[in-house]
Structure formats: structure tokens, C-alpha cells
Amino acid sequence: MVYKQKIRMPVDAETTARELHRIAASNGGVLDPQDVVEASRDEGAVLHSLFEWDDTIAAEKYRVVQAKFIIRNITVEEVGEPEIRAFSSVGNREYVQTRTALSQADMRKVILQNALADIQAFQAKYRSLTQVAGLIAEMEKTVEQLKLEVS
Numbered sequence: 001m002v003y004k005q006k007i008r009m010p011v012d013a014e015t016t017a018r019e020l021h022r023i024a025a026s027n028g029g030v031l032d033p034q035d036v037v038e039a040s041r042d043e044g045a046v047l048h049s050l051f052e053w054d055d056t057i058a059a060e061k062y063r064v065v066q067a068k069f070i071i072r073n074i075t076v077e078e079v080g081e082p083e084i085r086a087f088s089s090v091g092n093r094e095y096v097q098t099r100t101a102l103s104q105a106d107m108r109k110v111i112l113q114n115a116l117a118d119i120q121a122f123q124a125k126y127r128s129l130t131q132v133a134g135l136i137a138e139m140e141k142t143v144e145q146l147k148l149e150v151s
Helices: 013-025 033-040 055-073 098-103 105-126 130-150
Strands: 087-089 095-097
Touching: 013 033, 087 098, 087 105, 095 098, 098 105, 105 130
Parallel strands: none
Antiparallel strands: 087 095
């Protein structure tokens, strides 16, 4: 078995996975994020460097996470139209009204790229479930269409 990282971190995937397995094993096989934080507090802990330990910085970063949740949580429904998110991400830290974004080619492309990434993440996460094999096969067709549109 080989562990990989989706996003490169300062601790390699194998080391991170071993530590996560160790933490889970110490908790009856269950991996609770709070337990990961607790096991990583000590400066000598394997995963310590992956966390922001300055409370001022961490608090501000968490507020940004909360703001993103608030933005993503608001939907809008117009008469005769399906309910959609009121705002869509069109950049690293930028959100605009979804209907505006969909009406502009460059922003629409970003939304389609985000949709493609979400579909691929779903496929990777659930590929091992035979119960959704048909859905994943159908998604493959959509992936190919989206790749053509965003290229």
C-alpha cells in the first residue's frame, strides 16, 4: 500500500498515514480530528508542523473558514428557476453572485472547472462502492464533456 498526498505538506504521506493509523488505533480504530490535534500539540509530535499553533493567526484563519461557510450556505430561488447558491467561487478568495458569474465566460469557466474537480473528487472517494458504479460511469461522460468545455 502506498500513501499519497493530494496537496503537498511538510510531512510526507507515509509518515502522516502511519501517525493517523497510530492515533486511530489508540481510539478503538476511530480517527477523530480533535484527537489528531491533541496528539500533535507537543513540538516533537510527528504532525505538529502541519498545524498553526499561534492562536491569533489560527483564530483569524478559522474566521475565514466560517465566512466561507456563510457565503456557501446562502441560496437563492427565483420564480420558475431552480434553487442555486447565491454566490459562487470564481477565484482563490473571490465570490460573486452566481447568476452574474454564469453570464460571464471567464467566470463560468471557473465554475465549470470547480464542478469538474468536485465530480472527480466524488469519483475518487466512492469508486470502491459497487452500489454507485453506474453513477460513476455516467459521471465519466460528464467529465469528458466538461474537459472539452474548460480547455
